[in-house]
Amino acid sequence: MSILLLGVILAVALCFPVYAIPGWMKDAIESGAAIEPHEDASALYLLRSTDAELKESGESVQKIRMVVKILSSDGSLYGKVNEPLHPNRQIKNLKGWCLPASGSELKLSRDDMVSVASATTAGFYDDVRNLTAGFGYLKAGDIVGYEYEIHKQGSLSWSIIPFVFQDDQPVVHAECSVVLPEGWKMRAGGRIPSNVAVTQTAGTNSWRVFNLPYIPMEPYMPPLRLVLPHLFVVPYDPSDPSATSANDWRTVSASETRLLDSPVVVAPEIQALSNQLCSGLDTDGEKVAAIAAWVQKEIRYVAVAIGDGGICPRPAATTLGTRYGDCKDKTTLMRCLLAAADIRSQAVLARVEGDVIDSTPGTHQFDHVIVGLFPDESLLRMIPPYASVSDRVYFDPTDPSTPLGHLPVSLYGTGLLPVSEQDSALVWLPHLEPEDWPLEFRAVCTLDSTWGMDARITVLRRGRRAVAAASDYETTDAEETRKWYQESYAEQLIGPSVTDFARHTDSDSAWVTFRLQSPGPVQKVGDRLLLKANPFFSEDMVPLKRSARRYHHIYLGSQATERTEIKWVLPAGWKVAPMPDSVNREWKGALTSCRATSPGGTLVVEFENRYPGTIEPRDEYENACDFVRSMSSAARLQVFLERVGGDSGE
């Protein structure tokens, strides 16, 4: 009888499996039960936690727990685990539970997991895959919980502990704890909310915060990396001089010399090439220029970040033989060629995406390598000064369009770390000014008696914009560019035709000229005509609603200056009346202006927009609204035309 009973129980259990929701998940659900999230939130994180333990070998284990309540079908994507996988970064013991709003509980199975290679394009090879795990399509009211471990090993840079308190969705409870080996220290950085409770007890450091509100997406808000609260912990062993994370940049820099300086070896083929490139050149400046141009142009970019390939440069002879390489490979090759010509150089760590944070030294902050030069007069005479800081000139051999004397735009305003055994410190590149990135648009538009438009247009780029444009002219077909302009203007004008297209460059400018014909942007208004003053650019601008409560600071975009001058030649017998009012508004270094004049039977309209690239506090919101509104007014400027003498008709 008891066997029978046991059999029945077993049968029932097999038919109706019960997945025990762990206690920590139940606690999180209970804690968040009374929370009323923002009406726009798609998900509510009831718990986000990381418990990290670091070993002396640099290996670390992070235990992750996450509980998410789905609030709408959009929130489904927040109810998944997304983690990168790498030979040095493994996910273990992944478990998951789902409490649907209706229906029985579910447990995560292997069928719910998929990993996809992060790089699938030929020319980019790595061994990173992205693991996604979750419960298929989730609906409002469903609650999911996950628990797993991240095991990291290998280079010490893997032991950096990152923690995101929140992405844009609200969070009830976020917590991170880090246990370090005895004697180790750490630095913590990131964007840590002011209400985070930081505690340190017996070797455990923890950060805990409750009730982080929903982060709305608003127009003209700063980049997300500057908004989302996050933390990263950089541990280091003060007694280990080879650590790539340390208390100071000097130690970090010195630790990289083994990786980036030791491959600088002059093999015979390197010597031969260097001799060939420098043949007949007298000064170091000329030799540097020749070598830099060659490496930049002749070695195509292919990234092989498999195994150690992600951090170790290939031997220069290999890069030379294959004629391809990534930033580390190209930098190393260039330095070897320079060394073969007895010219000193340095590897310099840089960051293309994101900001370098001074307070948390570590190589983890960098994602790029460039070359630092010790210039003599001969080099300084040859090149513009835009890549010179203190006594160094910096050059990026990976960027195909930025010549010696310039740097890629993304590096300006960030920090560089020259790699050196001796004293080294962060070098800060200045921010670009709006005048460093100017664009000028000039048009002379003739309106005929049937109001067709025949325009001669010049689009001029100066400064850093000219550098990028000039490089583009060399690598793209002129006809392709002409077609691009024609199709772009077809979005604003009806059936435009672009002809007589030509491209030009000189020492600091790059420009295109062309003829554009289309029906004129003219509308009959009673016995007058209404002319759209600037029909060439889209007038769509994201508006700011004055009555809205602003959450974020205000960011109009990266620094730039744009000037437009359009001269309208009117048909005989027509004049401008009345002259439109000027627009001129400045705000915190930003400028928008529009001015119309009517010299000798023409209409000349000049526009200027300047963006400083700064972030302004949200209590400037009203002023920002006024500024954006002025920009919109200027972009939409319409001008009335009337017959000289006041007759109606066209």
Add this chain to the structure above:
Amino acid sequence: MSNRSAIVTFLLAVLLVGMATDADGRRRRKTEQRKARDQFSWMDISESDWQVSGDTFTVAPDAIVLFENITVNDTADIQGKMQRVEYARLRILTDAGRDWANVEVPLLSIDQEVYDVQARTVLRDGTVIPMTLDDIHDQTVVRAAGARVKQTSFSVSGTTSDCIVEYMIEYRLDSPIRYWVVQKDIPLLKGEYTWYHLPLGRQRSGDMQLSAIRALFGSLDTEDLWLGMEGIRTFTVPMKEDSQTTVFGVSDVPPFEEEPFTIVDTYLRGQLITYLSTSRPPEIFWGKQVQFFTKYLEKKHSDFGSKIKDLVTRWVDLETDQEKIDAAYTYVQDSIYNLTYFDLEDSTLSEKREALKIRRVKDEYAEDANEVLKRRYAYDHDLCYLFRGLLKAMGIDARIAFTRDRSEGVVVRQIKRYQFDGTIVAVASADSTYTFYAPIDPYLEPGVVPWYYEGALSFIEASDGKFVPIPLSDSKRNLTHLMSQLTLTEDLEVSGVVKERILGQEARSYRLNAIGEDEAEALEWVQERMEDALANAEISSVTADGERHGTGQVTIGCDVTFPDVTEQGNLVLIKPADYLTATYNPFTAAERRHGILFSYAYEMREILQLQLPDSAAVESVPADTVFANKIGRCGVQYTVMGQTLSVQRVFTLNYPLWSSDDYADVQKLFQARQEFSNHVVVVRQNPV
């Protein structure tokens, strides 16, 4: 030796032998690969290869394929696999052209084995730089549920902006991949495809369709078809001395250019398809096919069981056949649970499930229509068989029809193979025309099919085997009526309400998106739709009225707030286009190569009523405009009555399918609509 020891020893021996065999197999394979590698040799490079430049092209390419030779060897029986070899030579002309030396080996089949890859760069001075194994990368691109998809890529070494790069890829395949996409993103000067096929009468096992064709026609032959090759030179040479080899060739293939609103580009690119089938003309093939499947249907789906016969008695007294058809159609939609679209957890259908007493379902098709009735649930074509059965039991000539979703592919009647992915029902009328019904697809009125079947070809039971195009629905069937009632305040703020009435395919989209969703979630789709349509507006208080599981009109409503209007002195310049659905003109290119494909014909009627403040008056409005051509119609009308400005805009697209010859007319219609976006209404504040 004890029994136990003997067993252990035996097992160990088996294990060791197995391991040795496995190692032996690997060594044999490596040897074969080395032999294959040694057997392959590069073709000579001539001076004319070096002379090739981009000068003769309108847009100079970064690289040109000098030749591409494909060999498909169905006879190579290497461990049960077929062989395909691709050998391409590229002339690199610019720095950007070097990226063509980074090659992803195409994934032709999940089961493919990339048996060998060789590549090299040749410089002008004759230097040869062979690719090494370090330049080849195999990676697992997807890993899920125990399955893996691997991909091979490689980057050829030593490439410069003035060189030749060539590579050879050898595949081993479980089943033949016999197509060749000739048209690339760069020009191809010459190409050749050599097909070694099995002696006719032999084909590999496992290809059931091929077995069926042979059973039907008694024999197989090699077949080929060039697609998308208009204006491009091709040739076909059967090698007479060897009746098992055919060579196909092309020359001067221009690069493929993407265009908006076309069929999927896999069908647009110039390509060669080779396959085995009957040598009889397509009409005979399809004629026989239709006879075959008509017989099958007669045998399997014509014995109307008692349930069917009982059911139709309730409609037998309806006056017309159309009433009977509509009744049967409604029955299938309402009284059979459609598991193609709805799962058993759908909370909005719990009542229906209760009424039909559905608790558990079998994961397989029904035996016949009678069983569908018994089950009260169905998957896919079972719904068509049931509907057909009901109509036939009432003496109505209903037939199964196969078709293809035109957003995913097209039926090419010259290809004598099964190409369909959809099943519908065709009802024949006395004048030999057909009306089509889609019982599988919910939320459609009787006689209306999903838009992606409209215009597609159908293949109908008991017909003469000719393909019948499925008619396109009229634009009036897909009518959207949008009414914006807005107020302009003294502070120049604009806000109000918008109501949109949608019919036809758009209403169906709402319902399909709402499947399985509760009310709040269904409204999320509506919110997104309104945000897309009224790009400048802040949308709130969204509502949707209309039967969730029906076919009629859906009414969507929302509150809207727009950005402030711009002033110029004491004038306010209002652009009505800002307050109506956002439109754009995708047809900006001067020329068009491919046909134009929209989803469906539709009509959009919009009315904007803008109430002005007492302190303002309309000074002028643009002239009313009407443009019409065979493509459609676009008209705008302005009216001012007191303080109300009224703008009516109508846009009609007559048909969704147009040839490239009609491009100029398509462009003109969309330019006419684009013109409206520049219209300005001048309002004077504080008029005298």
